[in-house]
Amino acid sequence: MSPLLTVDDLRVSFPTRTGTVEAVRGVSFTLGKERLGIVGESGSGKSQTGRAIMGLTPSQARISAKTLAFDGIDLLSASARQRRSLRGKRVAMILQDPKYSLNPVMTIGRQIIETLRTHERVLASEGRARALAMLEAVQIRDPERVFDLYPHEVSGGMGQRVMIAMMLICGPELLIADEPTSALDVTVQLDVLAILDKLVAERGMGLIFISHDLRLVSSFCDRVIVMYAGRVVEELPSANLADAKHPYTQGLLNCLPTIGTHRHPLPVLERKPEWAL
Amino acid sequence: MTREVLSVRDMVVTFDEFVALDGVSLSVTEGQSFGIVGESGSGKSTLLRAVAGLNSFESGTLTVSGRRYSGHLRDKDFYRTVQMVFQDPYGSLHPRQTVDRLLLEPLAIHGFTDVDSRIARALDEVGLGTGFRFRYSHQLSGGQRQRVAIARALILEPKILLLDEPTSALDASIQAEILNLLEQARKDRGLTFVMVSHDLGVISHMCERLAVMRKGKVVEIVSVEALENRTFSEDYTRQLLVASEGFRRD
Numbered sequence: 344m345s346p347l348l349t350v351d352d353l354r355v356s357f358p359t360r361t362g363t364v365e366a367v368r369g370v371s372f373t374l375g376k377e378r379l380g381i382v383g384e385s386g387s388g389k390s391q392t393g394r395a396i397m398g399l400t401p402s403q404a405r406i407s408a409k410t411l412a413f414d415g416i417d418l419l420s421a422s423a424r425q426r427r428s429l430r431g432k433r434v435a436m437i438l439q440d441p442k443y444s445l446n447p448v449m450t451i452g453r454q455i456i457e458t459l460r461t462h463e464r465v466l467a468s469e470g471r472a473r474a475l476a477m478l479e480a481v482q483i484r485d486p487e488r489v490f491d492l493y494p495h496e497v498s499g500g501m502g503q504r505v506m507i508a509m510m511l512i513c514g515p516e517l518l519i520a521d522e523p524t525s526a527l528d529v530t531v532q533l534d535v536l537a538i539l540d541k542l543v544a545e546r547g548m549g550l551i552f553i554s555h556d557l558r559l560v561s562s563f564c565d566r567v568i569v570m571y572a573g574r575v576v577e578e579l580p581s582a583n584l585a586d587a588k589h590p591y592t593q594g595l596l597n598c599l600p601t602i603g604t605h606r607h608p609l610p611v612l613e614r615k616p617e618w619a620l
Numbered sequence: 621m622t623r624e625v626l627s628v629r630d631m632v633v634t635f636d637e638f639v640a641l642d643g644v645s646l647s648v649t650e651g652q653s654f655g656i657v658g659e660s661g662s663g664k665s666t667l668l669r670a671v672a673g674l675n676s677f678e679s680g681t682l683t684v685s686g687r688r689y690s691g692h693l694r695d696k697d698f699y700r701t702v703q704m705v706f707q708d709p710y711g712s713l714h715p716r717q718t719v720d721r722l723l724l725e726p727l728a729i730h731g732f733t734d735v736d737s738r739i740a741r742a743l744d745e746v747g748l749g750t751g752f753r754f755r756y757s758h759q760l761s762g763g764q765r766q767r768v769a770i771a772r773a774l775i776l777e778p779k780i781l782l783l784d785e786p787t788s789a790l791d792a793s794i795q796a797e798i799l800n801l802l803e804q805a806r807k808d809r810g811l812t813f814v815m816v817s818h819d820l821g822v823i824s825h826m827c828e829r830l831a832v833m834r835k836g837k838v839v840e841i842v843s844v845e846a847l848e849n850r851t852f853s854e855d856y857t858r859q860l861l862v863a864s865e866g867f868r869r870d
């Protein structure tokens with residue numbers, strides 16, 4: 344059986360005035376109907392990897408890969424039209440920074456309905472009912488009130504869940520979730536993960552879960568990829584996280600504050616230049 | 621003797637009909653680090669913003685260093701005493717401003733003249749060399765931006781720092797650096813912290829006491845020891861503690 348997604352030697356670089364920034368430098372992995380976690384520090388290329396799969400790479404960037412294929416479709420040679428129709432319908436991405444991804448002058452409810460309407464013909468009343476049901480599914484307490492709010496009127500965690508609702512309403516086969524729960528409190532975080540988990544199990548969705556929270560990722564995903572400076576430095580089954588070999592991964596595990604341990608100051612990572620080679 | 625420096629009594633904040641803070645009370649003593657945890661939308665940011673005068677409160681009292689404040693009016697003196705670091709490092713700094721401009725602004729408002737040495741010292745304190753002084757904030761990583769936001773808050777030498785999820789957008793290694801930086805600043809300057817986080821690990825590391833919030837109310841105030849020994853009374857606090865151990869598939 345061929346995998347849902349194949350990424351082989353993906354590279355993304357940005358020409359800038361001061362030289363080329365190589366954001367992604369030869370990333371390879373495959374994904375089936377499973378949960379794959381991508382962790383790594385800020386700037387390591389996690390979001391740009393996700394965006395390349397979505398076809399949302401900024402136009403000034405250069406992108407190349409030996410293979411970049413979704414369900415047998417070669418993404419790099421697909422037409423703009425073909426990619427647009429994949430996006431949202433079969434492949435969706437929850438973007439980091441929800442407040443910037445939402446339209447500030449449109450109410451939350453209308454935005455969800457518009458998203459639904461770009462993919463399906465629905466009557467206004469049905470659209471409203473489905474948008475409210477989705478807000479409820481992501482554990483928004485009073486969907487009716489939130490439906491009529493503007494993005495600046497919701498809390499950080501609510502904004503994130505609105506984004507999730509928007510992406511899930513179309514029922515994608517592959518979902519890339521970029522830091523989808525970083526602004527959520529722990530109990531809601533688990534509720535949202537449970538929703539995603541159910542979709543993987545019931546609909547056979549493939550999920551790429553991008554996060555900087557290694558502890559959370561390992562408790563949720565089947566496999567974890569660790570990125571550093573644009574490359575994959577380690578790939579591990581979540582259950583074997585304790586066997587991590589790369590000093591960056593080990594450092595990440597070691598510098599988390601936990602309840603009941605008292606380490607002042609916390610250990611910090613000593614980054615070695617050779618990690619970025 | 622420990623002196624109360626910040627006191628909130630029966631604070632109520634509403635947006636149209638919606639009650640975002642429903643009679644919140646808490647008291648923070650000098651030099652203390654006080655944590656706030658609670659579910660998304662429970663009013664944590666609203667509470668800090670109401671203290672800082674960024675949204676007004678309808679009823680209740682706010683006392684800071686012995687002075688009473690109401691509504692959302694705060695005088696210049698207030699901001700010499702209280703500064704805030706926001707939840708979102710991407711939104712809180714204007715992207716098209718240089719670090720220099722961002723740090724200069726509060727100094728100019730408060731009429732400081734020794735701006736060069738203060739900016740250099742502030743950058744040094746947060747571990748950013750003077751090489752960062754003329755960078756634009758959109759050229760900084762998330763961790764670097766949060767350092768600039770902290771430098772900006774510390775530059776007026778406040779006594780109280782209100783911290784809204786200062787590390788939730790950062791990876792664990794950078795979070796550790798920022799938490800160490802904040803602890804050091806607190807030690808060096810005898811600062812008082814009020815810190816919001818959804819991560820109980822972070823709160824138990826940084827704070828001595830914490831308030832647990834839910835639906836606009838404080839449901840419980842406990843010491844960190846009580847949290848560690850599980851000698852608290854609210855079921856919701858226990859749920860938070862269990863949830864902080866990670867995802868479980870059942």
Ligand SMILES: Nc1ncnc2c1ncn2[C@@H]1O[C@H](COP(=O)(O)OP(=O)(O)OP(=O)(O)O)[C@@H](O)[C@H]1O
Nearest residue numbers: 357364366384385386387388389390391392401762
């Ligand atoms: N438009 C751009 N121009 C130049 N460089 C860019 C651009 N967009 C991203 N980069 C660079 O690409 C690299 C990878 O960025 P990316 O957003 O993928 O990081 P990330 O791993 O998602 O980090 P974070 O955890 O902070 O979200 C970074 O060094 C970033 O500065």
Ligand SMILES: Nc1ncnc2c1ncn2[C@@H]1O[C@H](COP(=O)(O)OP(=O)(O)OP(=O)(O)O)[C@@H](O)[C@H]1O
Nearest residue numbers: 496497498499500635640660661662663664665666
């Ligand atoms: N300007 C506003 N207009 C209307 N409602 C608002 C406004 N600001 C906040 N609220 C509401 O007040 C409630 C509390 O929001 P607040 O931002 O304080 O939550 P929070 O506890 O900080 O949550 P999070 O952990 O998600 O950041 C939310 O239901 C939010 O929708």
Ligand SMILES: [Mg+2]
Nearest residue numbers: 389390439521
């Ligand atoms: Mg990113």
Ligand SMILES: [Mg+2]
Nearest residue numbers: 498499665707
């Ligand atoms: Mg908040």
